[in-house]
Amino acid sequence: MSELQRVTIRPVDEYNQTLVSYVHPLDWINPQPADCYDLVVIGAGTAGLVAAGGAALVGGGLKVALIERHLMGGDCLNFGCVPSKCLIRSSRVVGEIWNAKAYGIRTSKYVDVDFSSVMERMRRVRSGISHNDSAKRFQNMGVDVFLGNAEFSSSDTVKVDDQTLRFKKAVIATGTRPIEPSIPGLEEAGYLTNETVFSLIQKPQSLVVIGGGPIGCELAQAFRRLGCEVILFHKGSHILNKEDIDAAEIVQKVFVQEGIRLVLNCQIQNVEKTQDGKTIYFTCNGKQDVVTVDEILVGTGRAPNVEGLNLDVVGVEYDQRQGVKVNDYLQTTNPKIYAAGDICMRWKFTHAADAAARIVIRNALFSPFGLGRQKLSSLIMPWVTYTDPEIAHVGMYEHEAQQMGVDVATIKIPFTDVDRAVADGEEEGFVKIHHRKGSDKILGATIVARHAGEMISQITTAIVGNIGLNKLSQVIHPYPTQAEAIRKAADAYYLSTAFTPNTKRLLAWVKKFS
Numbered sequence: 352m353s354e355l356q357r358v359t360i361r362p363v364d365e366y367n368q369t370l371v372s373y374v375h376p377l378d379w380i381n382p383q384p385a386d387c388y389d390l391v392v393i394g395a396g397t398a399g400l401v402a403a404g405g406a407a408l409v410g411g412g413l414k415v416a417l418i419e420r421h422l423m424g425g426d427c428l429n430f431g432c433v434p435s436k437c438l439i440r441s442s443r444v445v446g447e448i449w450n451a452k453a454y455g456i457r458t459s460k461y462v463d464v465d466f467s468s469v470m471e472r473m474r475r476v477r478s479g480i481s482h483n484d485s486a487k488r489f490q491n492m493g494v495d496v497f498l499g500n501a502e503f504s505s506s507d508t509v510k511v512d513d514q515t516l517r518f519k520k521a522v523i524a525t526g527t528r529p530i531e532p533s534i535p536g537l538e539e540a541g542y543l544t545n546e547t548v549f550s551l552i553q554k555p556q557s558l559v560v561i562g563g564g565p566i567g568c569e570l571a572q573a574f575r576r577l578g579c580e581v582i583l584f585h586k587g588s589h590i591l592n593k594e595d596i597d598a599a600e601i602v603q604k605v606f607v608q609e610g611i612r613l614v615l616n617c618q619i620q621n622v623e624k625t626q627d628g629k630t631i632y633f634t635c636n637g638k639q640d641v642v643t644v645d646e647i648l649v650g651t652g653r654a655p656n657v658e659g660l661n662l663d664v665v666g667v668e669y670d671q672r673q674g675v676k677v678n679d680y681l682q683t684t685n686p687k688i689y690a691a692g693d694i695c696m697r698w699k700f701t702h703a704a705d706a707a708a709r710i711v712i713r714n715a716l717f718s719p720f721g722l723g724r725q726k727l728s729s730l731i732m733p734w735v736t737y738t739d740p741e742i743a744h745v746g747m748y749e750h751e752a753q754q755m756g757v758d759v760a761t762i763k764i765p766f767t768d769v770d771r772a773v774a775d776g777e778e779e780g781f782v783k784i785h786h787r788k789g790s791d792k793i794l795g796a797t798i799v800a801r802h803a804g805e806m807i808s809q810i811t812t813a814i815v816g817n818i819g820l821n822k823l824s825q826v827i828h829p830y831p832t833q834a835e836a837i838r839k840a841a842d843a844y845y846l847s848t849a850f851t852p853n854t855k856r857l858l859a860w861v862k863k864f865s
């Protein structure tokens with residue numbers, strides 16, 4: 352059986368068959384390779400699709416090849432952003448129903464979640480947008496699409512099965528996979544990862560989630576709201592420990608209120624498959640304990656897909672944990688070979704992979720003698736963790752600014768001060784804006800709100816456009832909106848600086864003559 356025929360995604364229903372027909376068509380025939388490609392891209396996740404599609408669309412007759420061994424669209428479409436956000440959307444409906452009483456709405460005490468319909472909706476939505484990442488679409492853009500496993504075979508060739516592709520420049524965009532934690536018995540007992548959890552058709556009654564990062568937290572809350580007993584194991588003393596501590600605390604409090612059992616500072620000793628399910632032996636704050644659940648979901652970080660590419664043959668240095676080493680221009684240690692996306696970046700986000708791929712197109716193809724190259728470090732990167740409430744962040748955290756020796760001041764507006772949030776019953780959260788002390792220059796911001804992700808772009812725009820808090824305070828925000836919190840923060844800065852003793856004296860003098 353060939354590699355192509357083996358690609359399936361479970362359950363094999365009409366939606367997943369449609370998905371596969373777009374992103375790994377079983378009848379696909381790889382093209383005859385061109386004599387030499389201007390760009391060969393390995394991996395058709397977000398980074399690879401944007402690099403290959405962008406290079407082909409820019410025109411100029413560039414010859415571009417894109418190689419994918421599994422599903423085009425990568426993690427984002429198939430096992431990441433898209434399916435997780437679909438489940439989160441369904442789970443938010445449950446969250447609304449749970450809170451209905453607070454809004455004067457009576458509902459039945461029992462929320463009947465039809466889990467298989469929730470999963471079916473997710474598969475329908477995913478397959479419905481999958482044509483955007485399809486092999487045919489990229490072929491129509493002028494990209495030579497090869498389905499198969501890629502490996503470097505010499506300093507200027509890549510092998511895909513028995514075909515050889517010669518390149519002038521290449522891009523490694525092979526992404527990551529879930530880290531398998533070394534917990535005795537876990538593999539034998541069996542566990543879910545982001546690559547298998549979206550194939551569930553039956554709801555596990557009870558679920559242990561290992562890892563309190565974005566994957567673990569987004570999915571723990573979603574499964575809890577969809578009706579599972581959820582126990583979240585986390586090594587740290589609080590969840591989402593890379594985020595602003597006040598922000599993480601709010602989400603952690605909501606998790607506890609919603610009935611997620613948190614096991615913090617934990618050490619999982621071993622797992623056993625028993626008659627009753629999967630039994631986890633662990634210590635928490637030095638005390639031994641044990642739980643038995645139906646399923647275990649692992650979200651303990653990502654391992655870069657560096658294996659099997661023959662990176663040594665082409666002099667590309669890499670690290671088993673951090674991935675491919677790149678400079679600020681996204682060039683690997685072989686100047687002809689670039690990398691983009693999760694394989695080489697600290698920022699593991701779809702929009703970061705997209706932005707990096709655009710830099711690669713520019714630096715690899717349109718910067719003769721290195722002129723006009725763009726640096727990764729020039730990007731202002733926002734991100735959002737889609738818990739409810741969401742945590743959105745951009746730029747520096749306060750502690751980062753302090754570590755860099757930047758004199759930082761912070762303005763915090765709680766949503767209790769924002770009329771729309773009060774009307775919405777969504778006062779739990781805040782906007783925090785960090786600025787340079789004595790200046791209105793914005794350094795970073797964190798927002799905790801139901802739709803924080805929709806709000807953060809205002810701050811990103813301000814930072815990118817070099818718009819300070821003074822200018823932001825002049826931006827009229829419609830009343831009542833939660834985004835008014837941003838204007839309130841800007842106003843707070845403006846008012847703190849506008850009325851110095853001198854301006855107060857001047858105003859009093861002007862008033863006399865008015």
Ligand SMILES: Cc1cc2nc3c(=O)[nH]c(=O)nc-3n(C[C@H](O)[C@H](O)[C@H](O)COP(=O)(O)OP(=O)(O)OC[C@H]3O[C@@H](n4cnc5c(N)ncnc54)[C@H](O)[C@@H]3O)c2cc1C
Nearest residue numbers: 394396397398420425426427431501526692693699700701
């Ligand atoms: C559960 C989950 C939820 C997420 N939610 C969000 C979110 O809401 N927002 C957000 O911004 N980010 C989110 N992310 C992160 C986001 O999915 C990734 O940052 C993004 O997919 C990275 O894209 P990439 O192109 O670098 O890698 P990938 O998407 O991993 O693509 C790499 C591709 O390369 C292929 N490949 C690997 N090796 C080879 C080879 N030798 N030959 C040929 N092909 C190869 C793989 O099959 C894969 O298709 C989420 C991730 C997960 C796991």
Ligand SMILES: NC(=O)c1ccc[n+]([C@@H]2O[C@H](COP(=O)([O-])OP(=O)(O)OC[C@H]3O[C@@H](n4cnc5c(N)ncnc54)[C@H](O)[C@@H]3O)[C@@H](O)[C@H]2O)c1
Nearest residue numbers: 532562563564565566567584585586650651652699735736
């Ligand atoms: N909304 C988003 O943008 C989004 C959503 C999901 C994932 N992602 C991306 O995916 C990447 C991976 O996410 P992730 O959550 O897997 O990784 P992560 O590294 O951010 O978090 C994993 C957490 O698991 C903990 N952990 C590790 N081993 C453990 C163990 N044995 N027991 C208990 N806890 C353990 C770690 O301390 C860590 O805090 C992130 O970097 C993120 O950028 C983004």
